Amino acid sequence: MKQLAAPQVNIGTYLNPGARNLFSGTYSFDVNISSITYELQFSVKDDENNRDVQNKLARLINKSNIGLKAAVNANADGRTSLSLTSNMTGVGDKPVIFTVSDDSEEQTALSGAVEALGLNNTSMYPSNAVFELNGELKTSSSNNFTVDREFSVTLKDVNEKGEAVTIGLKQNMDSLVEGLHELADNYNKLTLLAKEGTSSGSRKLYGDLTAIASNYSEVLDSNGLSVGGDGLIKVNDDVLRRSSDEGELLGTLSQIGRFKNALQVKAKSIMINPMEYINKSVISYKHPSRPSIDPYTTSMYTGMMFNGYC
Numbered sequence: 001m002k003q004l005a006a007p008q009v010n011i012g013t014y015l016n017p018g019a020r021n022l023f024s025g026t027y028s029f030d031v032n033i034s035s036i037t038y039e040l041q042f043s044v045k046d047d048e049n050n051r052d053v054q055n056k057l058a059r060l061i062n063k064s065n066i067g068l069k070a071a072v073n074a075n076a077d078g079r080t081s082l083s084l085t086s087n088m089t090g091v092g093d094k095p096v097i098f099t100v101s102d103d104s105e106e107q108t109a110l111s112g113a114v115e116a117l118g119l120n121n122t123s124m125y126p127s128n129a130v131f132e133l134n135g136e137l138k139t140s141s142s143n144n145f146t147v148d149r150e151f152s153v154t155l156k157d158v159n160e161k162g163e164a165v166t167i168g169l170k171q172n173m174d175s176l177v178e179g180l181h182e183l184a185d186n187y188n189k190l191t192l193l194a195k196e197g198t199s200s201g202s203r204k205l206y207g208d209l210t211a212i213a214s215n216y217s218e219v220l221d222s223n224g225l226s227v228g229g230d231g232l233i234k235v236n237d238d239v240l241r242r243s244s245d246e247g248e249l250l251g252t253l254s255q256i257g258r259f260k261n262a263l264q265v266k267a268k269s270i271m272i273n274p275m276e277y278i279n280k281s282v283i284s285y286k287h288p289s290r291p292s293i294d295p296y297t298t299s300m301y302t303g304m305m306f307n308g309y310c
Helices: 050-064 113-117 173-196 200-215 217-221 237-245 249-272 296-305
Strands: 009-011 025-033 036-044 068-074 080-086 098-102 122-124 129-133 136-140 144-147 151-154 225-227 233-235
Touching: 025 113, 036 050, 050 068, 050 080, 050 113, 080 098, 098 113, 173 200, 173 233, 173 237, 173 249, 200 217, 200 249, 217 225, 217 249
Parallel strands: none
Antiparallel strands: 009 080, 009 122, 025 036, 025 098, 068 080, 129 136, 144 151, 225 233
16 A cells, blocks of 8 residues: 545645735635536625634535535744535546635625635645556556445555555454444334324334234344334344354344335335325215226325425
């Protein structure tokens, strides 16, 4: 491992925080990132100084979710600057990931904020990760990459010259336990929602979900997931860790997988025919002289799907 992938960092000009480098008014500037240009506007009030403006811009950029992280830094002299760091890493077709420039097309806003705050000062250029894999020199724009489309690798640090790193597989106990907690929590949320409902459809859904848990209660109980009298599931971390220590955790996950598959089958069934869990009353007036099909139940289903367009 020779080099980690790094982002681009722009560090603005360090200014006297109590002074004012921008007049009052509305300003506009452009940020170009990943070939997309974003126009950002902000206002400067009469009582705002440089630190106020820098804090305001940091909040604006972070909330805009445009792929940059902004922060206000202070140096040893007490002066402050606004720094911009790209979420992306690596070098592409251009030496930089983003550029910041004053908006020359916006006629209703002032320009000059980029120059006054030094937002276009690139202090650290982005770089690719450089490493050797099986004796071959490789590069990656990210510190996370996939080997042979099977193994996800995350680079953590640069190692010493000649020092080899062996990549192996190991059970991640914390990740597995977290996944089981997520399974139990999602099941419990849906079950509680159905239980608290007052319609016949809610009662039917609650009965179907608890029936699945009851059918697999023996498997769940023996593997650290206990089913209560109300049909809710509790996870026993001690049992799971004991299974991990004894090398039985993979078998535990295989058994619990049958319960998960049963829930997935029920979820697909609900998506295909949600009308089964809706309390519906259909009154139709059929032709008195000849039998005919009842189209109204299907019409209700169609109307429900198109309800979002109304």
